[in-house]
Amino acid sequence: MYTFGDPTQWLPFVFAGLMGLSILIYVVLDGFDLGVGVLFPFADDEEKDAMIASIGPFWDANETWLVLAVGLLLVAFPSAHGEILTALYAPVAIMLIGLILRGVAFEFRVKAPAAYKRLWNNAFFIGSLMTSLSQGFMLGLYVMGLDWTLGHVAFACLTAVFLTVGYSFIGATWVIHKNSDALQLKAVDWAKGGIWGLILGVGAVSLATPYVSPRIFEKWFDFPQVLWLAPLPVVSGLLIVWLWTMLRRMPFANDHWNWLPFVAATLLWTTAYGGMAYSFYPYVVPEKITIYEAASAPESLFIILIGSLFVLPAIVGYTLLSYWIFRGKAHELRYD
Amino acid sequence: MLDTLLLSRIQFAANISFHILFPTITIALGWVLLFFRVRYNSTGDARWMEAYGFWVKVFALSFAMGVVSGITMSFQFGTNWPGFMEIVGNIAGPLLAYEIMTAFFLEAVFLGIMLFGFSRVPRWLHTSATFLVAFGTTMSTFWIIVLNSWMHTPQGFEMIDGVAHATDWWAIIFNPSMPYRFFHMMLASFLTVSFLIAGVSAFRWLIGGRTSGVRVAMRTAIFTAALLIPVQILVGDMHGLNTKEYQPAKVAAMEGVWETERGVPLLLFALPDEEARENNFEIGIPGLASFILTHEWDGEVKGLNEFVAEDGTPLHPRVAPVFWSFRVMVGTGMLMLLASWAAVFLMLRKRSDGMGRRGVEGLPKPFLFGLVAMTFSGWLATLAGWYTTEIGRQPWLVQGVMTTKEAVADVPPTMVLSSLIAYLAVYVILLGAYISVIFYLARRASRGQSIEPRLPQSEDAQVRVVPAE
Ligand code: HDD
Ligand code: HEM
Ligand code: HEM
Numbered sequence: 125m126y127t128f129g130d131p132t133q134w135l136p137f138v139f140a141g142l143m144g145l146s147i148l149i150y151v152v153l154d155g156f157d158l159g160v161g162v163l164f165p166f167a168d169d170e171e172k173d174a175m176i177a178s179i180g181p182f183w184d185a186n187e188t189w190l191v192l193a194v195g196l197l198l199v200a201f202p203s204a205h206g207e208i209l210t211a212l213y214a215p216v217a218i219m220l221i222g223l224i225l226r227g228v229a230f231e232f233r234v235k236a237p238a239a240y241k242r243l244w245n246n247a248f249f250i251g252s253l254m255t256s257l258s259q260g261f262m263l264g265l266y267v268m269g270l271d272w273t274l275g276h277v278a279f280a281c282l283t284a285v286f287l288t289v290g291y292s293f294i295g296a297t298w299v300i301h302k303n304s305d306a307l308q309l310k311a312v313d314w315a316k317g318g319i320w321g322l323i324l325g326v327g328a329v330s331l332a333t334p335y336v337s338p339r340i341f342e343k344w345f346d347f348p349q350v351l352w353l354a355p356l357p358v359v360s361g362l363l364i365v366w367l368w369t370m371l372r373r374m375p376f377a378n379d380h381w382n383w384l385p386f387v388a389a390t391l392l393w394t395t396a397y398g399g400m401a402y403s404f405y406p407y408v409v410p411e412k413i414t415i416y417e418a419a420s421a422p423e424s425l426f427i428i429l430i431g432s433l434f435v436l437p438a439i440v441g442y443t444l445l446s447y448w449i450f451r452g453k454a455h456e457l458r459y460d
Numbered sequence: 461m462l463d464t465l466l467l468s469r470i471q472f473a474a475n476i477s478f479h480i481l482f483p484t485i486t487i488a489l490g491w492v493l494l495f496f497r498v499r500y501n502s503t504g505d506a507r508w509m510e511a512y513g514f515w516v517k518v519f520a521l522s523f524a525m526g527v528v529s530g531i532t533m534s535f536q537f538g539t540n541w542p543g544f545m546e547i548v549g550n551i552a553g554p555l556l557a558y559e560i561m562t563a564f565f566l567e568a569v570f571l572g573i574m575l576f577g578f579s580r581v582p583r584w585l586h587t588s589a590t591f592l593v594a595f596g597t598t599m600s601t602f603w604i605i606v607l608n609s610w611m612h613t614p615q616g617f618e619m620i621d622g623v624a625h626a627t628d629w630w631a632i633i634f635n636p637s638m639p640y641r642f643f644h645m646m647l648a649s650f651l652t653v654s655f656l657i658a659g660v661s662a663f664r665w666l667i668g669g670r671t672s673g674v675r676v677a678m679r680t681a682i683f684t685a686a687l688l689i690p691v692q693i694l695v696g697d698m699h700g701l702n703t704k705e706y707q708p709a710k711v712a713a714m715e716g717v718w719e720t721e722r723g724v725p726l727l728l729f730a731l732p733d734e735e736a737r738e739n740n741f742e743i744g745i746p747g748l749a750s751f752i753l754t755h756e757w758d759g760e761v762k763g764l765n766e767f768v769a770e771d772g773t774p775l776h777p778r779v780a781p782v783f784w785s786f787r788v789m790v791g792t793g794m795l796m797l798l799a800s801w802a803a804v805f806l807m808l809r810k811r812s813d814g815m816g817r818r819g820v821e822g823l824p825k826p827f828l829f830g831l832v833a834m835t836f837s838g839w840l841a842t843l844a845g846w847y848t849t850e851i852g853r854q855p856w857l858v859q860g861v862m863t864t865k866e867a868v869a870d871v872p873p874t875m876v877l878s879s880l881i882a883y884l885a886v887y888v889i890l891l892g893a894y895i896s897v898i899f900y901l902a903r904r905a906s907r908g909q910s911i912e913p914r915l916p917q918s919e920d921a922q923v924r925v926v927p928a929e
Contacts, residue, residue: 181572184527188560188568191534195560198537198545199553206542210869213539217879220532221886227528228890231521235897421625424550428557435561439569446569449581 131426136419138429139200140408143193148397150189152294152390157183159295161226161252162288163314164245171307172245176230178302181450183230185443187223197408200425201418204408211270215258222254253288260287260325267333267400269410282328289321294393297385308382315385316371322389323364326396330357333403337411340403356399363392462873465865468540471880473850477843478887479533482526484842487601487646488653489519490594492680497590501583510673511680514905515657518898520575525894527568532883540876543867548624548858551617551632552607559603567596598646605645609638611858612849613706624861636706640699641849647692648845651796652838654685658803659835660902662828665820669906675820682807685800693793697752703852704753707859709767709776710852714786715749716742716779719763724749728787732779777854785847792841799834803827836895 157179167175198205209216225247233244264280265272296315300308334341344353367388406414419425493516500508534556537545545552573581573589581589616631617624626632661678664670704711712718716727716739725744732739750759767776806822823831857864 181576184524184571185565185568187527187531188564191531191564192560194534194538195556198534199549199557202545202549202553203542205538205545206869209535209538210542210871213869213871213875213879216535216539217882220535221882223531224528224886224890228521228524228893231524232893232897235517235521235901236893237900420553421550421623424554424626427554427626427629431554431558431561439561439565442569443565446572449573449577 131422132416132419135422135425135429136200136415139196139419139425140405140415142432143196143200144397144401146189146193146196148394150186150193151397152393153182153186153189155291155393156294156298156386157186158226158252158256159291159293159318160299161248161295162256162292163295163299163311164249164252166314167307167310171310174303174307175299176233176248178299180230181446183227185446187227199428200420201408201413201415202420204413204415204418207409207413208266208270211272212262212265215261215265219255219258219262222251222256222258224251226251226255256288256291257284260284263287263329266410267329268336269412279328279332283325286321286325286328289318290325293318293322294386294389297389301383301386312371316368319364319367319371322392326360326392329396330399333400337403339411343403353399353402356395360392360395363388363395367392462877464871464873464876465868467873467876467880468868468871469864471876471883472536472540474880474884474887475529475532475536477846478883478891479526479529480842480846481839481891482522482529483597483601484649484652484838485522485656486519486526487597487649489515489522489656490590490597491650492653492657492684493519494587494590494594495680496676497587501587507672507676510671511677514673514901515677516575517901518656518660520571521894521897523567523571525890540869540871541867542869543862544857547622547862547866551610551624551626554626554629555603555607555610555632559600563596563600563603567593567600570596601645601649602642605642606633606635606638609641610635612641612853613637614858614861619861637699637702640695640702644692644695644699644845647688647695648838648842650688651685651692652842654681654688654800655796655831655834655838656836657681658685658831659833660898662823662831663835663899664902664906665823666825666828666832667903667906669902670820678820679807682800682803685796686804689793689797689800693797696790696793700753707852708762709764710782710848711753712762712764712767713777713779713782713852714848715753715761716783717749717761717763718765720760720766721763722750722758722760724753724761726752727783730783732783734774734779775855777852782848782852785844785851788844789841789848792837792844795834796837796841799830803831 160175160179164172164175194205197208229244229248229251233241233248236244261280261284264283265276267283268276268279293315296311296318299311300315303311334344344350367385370385370388404410406416408415408418493512496508496512496515499505500512570589570592574586574593577586577589610632613636614624615635616628617626619625657677658681661674661681664674665678700711700714703714715724716730716732717724718738725742726748727739727742727744729741729743730739731741750761751757753759753761764774764776764779768774803823806824806827807817807819809818809822810816811818811821853859855863855865857867
């Protein structure tokens with residue numbers, strides 16, 4: 125039984141890792157398609173169709189990472205799951221309604237009578253906005269320890285706006301990659317505007333976290349560690365500079381390398397996220413419940429782990445297949 | 461008056477009822493699409509592709525509705541029922557995880573290829589994608605039904621400090637009611653889809669869209685329904701016997717039997733009165749309920765009065781909703797039997813000139829109207845069936861292990877009320893939009909065949925139709 129060390133120690137760690145990974149994949153992947161929705165009002169009707177075509181084949185699978193993330197939270201850390209989601213009851217409900225509206229709008233906007241297309245376009249935008257804002261709000265409240273005090277709510281409202289702008293930024297880099305000509309140029313402008321949301325958001329969370337918790341403060345500013353961690357902010361800074369110079373020089377000749385901003389944005393998300401994960405470890409409910417306290421029984425986690433060893437590589441494989449099939453510019457994608 | 465438990469239950473019932481409508485369609489429609497696709501591959505006959513082209517749109521729409529309402533479901537556990545995962549999470553967790561890993565990703569990824577990949581990928585890959593989507597929806601049904609059945613007939617676990625721990629996964633997955641529930645649900649889905657296709661095809665036929673694609677779709681639907689409805693009735697009967705063994709209180713409520721008796725009549729109508737603990741206005745067929753449940757005319761059926769605590773609190777579910785929803789389901793099933801067999805009979809009649817069978821032409825106009833009226837009869841039966849099952853389990857959430865009350869979240873009732881109202885409003889609008897868009901698509905397809913060639917381009921602007929919603 126203990127060949128690989130004590131399972132009550134490493135299983136929660138592995139599952140926290142898996143959950144963290146699926147949240148990261150979610151915020152990058154659904155981040156870009158939610159962002160496309162948030163940018164909707166800035167596009168004209170034809171551009172809207174092109175933008176939808178660029179995310180049409182992907183959005184459903186992207187959203188499934190959210191189901192996996194909340195699923196892992198629910199199966200691996202049942203007590204934390206209840207604690208977090210009941211504390212976030214209202215924003216979760218708003219997010220779910222947002223997800224419903226935008227998810228069905230994909231279909232209705234092309235299938236309902238033409239006179240209703242405007243309406244469903246609006247539903248798509250509003251749904252994306254509700255989802256992004258409520259996710260940002262939840263992030264802020266989580267960082268603040270899930271207490272509904274006035275100050276925390278105010279902070280959460282700020283992160284709501286920042287995350288939304290951040291999503292629209294990564295959405296814009298996706299549009300740059302998937303579209304061409306006038307729409308691509310427009311997207312470059314959107315990205316230039318959106319990058320500020322990202323900088324402010326990452327900054328606000330990085331500053332607030334150590335301030336809220338002395339434990340996190342120590343973790344970041346104690347001596348030997350600080351050397352270790354220094355690369356994180358430095359890398360983020362470099363990425364931002366790189367993104368900025370790229371965006372100023374876009375579009376590139378022959379549209380080569382149009383995917384670079386998206387990749388850079390993904391890296392930026394990842395470093396910011398890594399920093400956050402480092403801060404919170406080993407807590408799953410900030411400062412209250414650690415992953416070790418919240419974990420389900422090892423025999424149940426084991427059953428899931430064995431399955432995921434086989435299934436996750438397959439999922440990654442066919443996800444890549446699908447991105448490969450639908451590579452290149454989106455405008456030929458048609459379906460109604 | 462405002463009670464978190466009651467409101468959470470209403471909200472859960474509303475959410476799951478809304479969710480189940482769409483999987484019920486996608487589970488079987490996926491296989492039907494695969495059938496159309498494979499027939500096209502092997503015959504090269506364009507009418508199969510026409511049928512595929514129309515129904516894949518309905519599939520895409522239903523799938524989107526299923527996905528978004530499903531996401532709501534997975535959050536519900538945490539927001540409203542945290543006790544559920546805390547007590548039985550060790551068992552429910554892995555089952556849900558397997559559903560996500562083996563089904564949801566498969567469906568979601570290959571759906572993209574199925575919907576957008578038609579001209580981008582080779583034919584075999586598009587056919588395989590269609591297969592994998594159908595397979596994925598069936599896997600999801602399997603896992604969720606395993607969990608739900610386990611909640612009705614739990615086994616393979618032990619309780620340690622008030623928390624369930626799995627001891628035998630085989631026993632958990634193949635729990636006693638799982639096979640019945642799974643096949644009954646799969647059949648329900650195929651019947652729902654058959655009547656949906658028959659209803660919409662009849663509608664298209666009536667408004668003049670008499671294409672060969674409509675013809676093959678109609679034939680496929682009618683024959684599937686006629687073939688499967690007797691199987692469904694048989695499986696339903698076996699399901700009832702299984703329930704009688706494991707949840708006798710539920711069966712007593714379904715049959716409206718108060719006292720344990722022999723030779724119990726099958727009640728066609730009755731108004732169960734919970735206060736007086738008796739039925740009013742009973743109309744029944746003598747001995748038939750005993751015969752169905754025990755296969756003997758004077759077999760014994762346990763009555764509801766066996767399930768009352770010493771102090772008089774009932775330990776059985778509320779009787780009227782279980783009694784009535786069961787009758788709605790069975791009644792709809794009987795109607796389906798009648799309709800599909802009559803249709804087969806009408807379609808197989810010889811033509812008056814002796815040249816072959818009448819086919820869809822053989823269906824008289826009033827009959828076609830009847831099929832249109834039955835378009836969503838599958839939904840009715842499915843919902844009624846689930847209400848029988850789930851309300852019949854109360855007050856238990858997991859039979860004999862935990863009650864619904866133990867699971868509910870400590871959230872202010874006003875909060876639950878607000879989210880409930882918001883969900884209901886969204887659901888009503890979406891349901892209206894969904895149904896009208898399906899009929900709009902049917903009208904557009906019929907128009908496309910007959911008048912579009914003369915009116916290229918702006919078909920939407922030319923013909924004002926009843927708007928969606
Ligand atoms: C098209 C749908 C449909 C049709 C025509 C029928 N059913 Fe059904 N029934 C369902 C759809 C359904 C369902 C929604 O799928 C349920 C709910 C849970 C389940 O597994 O299946 C169900 C549950 C259910 C149960 C309750 C199981 C329990 O106690 O948990 C019984 C006893 C039957 N059915 C029996 C029948 C009989 C005797 C039918 C004969 C006409 C019948 N059903 C037709
Ligand atoms: C297979 C997955 C399912 C699971 C895991 C599940 C789980 C639950 C849970 C946790 C409850 C408790 C909340 C409550 O009492 O209201 C419940 C009740 C209920 N469920 Fe299900 N359910 C499933 C399928 C369904 C379906 C498909 C339907 C109907 C379409 C349904 C209808 C109901 C209803 C009406 C109640 C309320 C019963 C009452 O409160 O009197 N369920 N179920
Ligand atoms: C409490 C119970 C339930 C939960 C938590 C749940 C959760 C979900 C989720 C999250 C999805 C979306 C998957 C995606 O992202 O692609 C989904 C879809 C699906 N669900 Fe459920 N579900 C429940 C009940 C049921 C029941 C009772 C059935 C059928 C018997 C069912 C069958 C399906 C199927 C076939 C799909 C995929 C097809 C579609 O989206 O239309 N589910 N469910």
